[in-house]
Amino acid sequence: MxxxxxxxxxxxxxxxxxxxxxxxxxxxxxxxxxxxxxxxxxxxxxxxxxxxxxxxxxxxxxxxxxxxxxxxxxxxxxxxxxxxxxxxxxxxxxxxxxxxxxxxxxxxxxxxxxxxxxxxxxxxxxxxxxxxxxxxxxxxxxxxxxxxxxxxxxxxxxxxxxxxxxxxxxxxxxxxxxxxxxxxxxxxxxxxxxxxxxxxxxxxxxxxxxxxxxxxxxxxxxxxxxxxxxxxxxxxxxNGIRNLIRGRLEPPDQAGESRLRLSLDEQTVLVIPAVSDHPPGAELTVEVRADDILLGCRAVSGLSARNVIPGVVERLVPHGDETEVLVQTGSVTWISSVVNSAVDLLGLEPGTAVNMIIKARSCRVLDAGSVEE
The missing domain is CATH 3.40.50.300 (P-loop containing nucleotide triphosphate hydrolases)
Structure with a gap:
């Protein structure tokens, strides 16, 4: 059923x-x-x-x-x-x-x-x-x-x-x-x-x-x-809508690396803050606030943000002076909160290709599969 x-x-x-x-x-x-x-x-x-x-x-x-x-x-x-x-x-x-x-x-x-x-x-x-x-x-x-x-x-x-x-x-x-x-x-x-x-x-x-x-x-x-x-x-x-994203921890690029990579699916990798005692392969859940995700419609470079993730706008949900933009990246649907003027400026509509810009420090690690005590 x-x-x-x-x-x-x-x-x-x-x-x-x-x-x-x-x-x-x-x-x-x-x-x-x-x-x-x-x-x-x-x-x-x-x-x-x-x-x-x-x-x-x-x-x-x-x-x-x-x-x-x-x-x-x-x-x-x-x-x-x-x-x-x-x-x-x-x-x-x-x-x-x-x-x-x-x-x-x-x-x-x-x-x-x-x-x-x-x-x-x-x-x-x-x-x-x-x-x-x-x-x-x-x-x-x-x-x-x-x-x-x-x-x-x-x-x-x-x-x-x-x-x-x-x-x-x-x-x-x-x-x-x-x-x-x-x-x-x-x-x-x-x-x-x-x-x-x-x-x-x-x-x-x-x-x-x-x-x-x-x-x-x-x-x-x-x-x-x-x-x-x-x-x-x-x-x-x-206000305060959050994305809960789950993925598998990849090995660090080098010893002592201050950032780690979380594989969300075959297409999408998220750079997150380093967390101790979590071995490669551990499953983590990460929280990203919707208003911490910036959107761009052109190729971007020279940013301090560690994540620039391509995706496609799935739909828009306007409310008051803001709009929740649902973005599809591989198997993950994200929610980004943007002001209405940005929707018009970027020409956002279903099917628009965008880049999500996310600082690593905006990714809050919640657990490692069973850490909740």
Whole structure:
């Protein structure tokens, strides 16, 4: 089933309190959808209704071919029979169980061989293989959330609901876990509905964004398009958009080299600051702010910037006085923030050949595959 084909269909209404009635409808395919909006808008309530933790006043919820809730048919499938995984800001790990036992909790009823195989598979995917014998109290915040994610995914849920699961972590760990969750979604092909207040998380993770305001979904679509749309309040929401780029570290050109080369694909190499203790071949994730990427339409030389990367404009997303320019280089799509006057001056449009100019020091190394403690 493609992302465009709905796996989840929701049409629900619930009076939350005197000043808020949730009245929302959405559809989601095998992709990650983001619920975005201010606190108190109804995002968490919507997740709880889908999960079966609360009951709508009326409406219908369908997951795949199964109807989970239908007020007209008086059908309300209990939480344990919905096949839905959930992760929250509080990981809710069982303190008396080690990591392996926490993950196995969702595999009750499976044969020993099947449970062992799934434990090994999901531990590897979530990066917790080295933690299986540890107790929850000995784990860092990032480790606990990876374990919570592994436990939620172990029984192969048909839908994963995420209520700001990484918001208590520092910026680096949030980015690392968002990147890991993106990979997991692709591998497991599980639909994800993810609540966040972060535009950077929404753009990095989501294929659809649902803007929730006062209990209603007021806009939906590609995260960049929705966040930039003029009919949605707060056109500064795109400030601070970041690119998360993953690649493989190449050997240094010479001993003591102060810059390293990160191979992103067969066509693209990014020069980054030297990082210690990362051997050639290590996989790194690098953050580059969209407003740290300069664009040029002619050959450039004599620059102090170490990266001049050719690419092609894929599309433009204007908002206020700025435009987000999506540039394709090999298998990587970058986002560059430029002022509108620069778009006109350079004649930027889809298909325009450009050079991206990026200082090495603008490339912030986030991890080396599993560094997140």
């Amino acid at each position: 493609s992302p465009a084909e709905p796996r989840l269909l929701v049409e629900v209404s619930r009076r939350v309190h005197a000043k808020l009635t949730l009245d929302a409808s959405l559809s989601l395919g095998s992709e990650c959808g983001v619920l975005f909006g201010s606190s108190g808008a109804g995002k968490t309530t919507l997740l709880r209704l889908i999960a079966g933790l609360e009951t709508p006043d009326r409406g219908r919820i369908r997951l795949g071919d199964d109807v989970l809730y239908d007020s007209d048919a008086k059908l309300d499938r209990p939480l344990r029979r919905r096949g839905i995984g959930m992760i929250f800001q509080d990981d809710l790990l069982f303190p008396h169980m080690n990591v392996a036992a926490n993950i196995r909790y969702g595999l009750k009823g499976r044969g020993r061989a099947e449970a062992d195989a799934r434990l090994a598979e999901i531990a590897s995917l979530c990066g917790v293989e080295a933690l299986l014998d540890r107790q929850p109290m000995t784990l860092s915040g990032g480790e606990r959330q990876r374990v919570g994610l592994a436990r939620a995914l172990a029984p192969r849920p048909r839908l994963l609901l995420c209520d700001e699961p990484f918001s208590a972590l520092d910026v680096m760990n949030r980015h690392i876990l968002v990147e890991r969750l993106k990979t997991i979604q692709q591998v497991e092909a599980v639909p994800i509905l993810y609540v966040t207040h972060s535009p950077a998380e929404a753009v990095a993770l989501g294929t659809q964004l649902f803007w929730v305001s006062e209990g209603r979904i007021v806009a939906r679509g590609n995260p960049l398009d929705v966040l930039a749309s003029s009919h949605v309040k707060g056109t500064t929401r795109l």
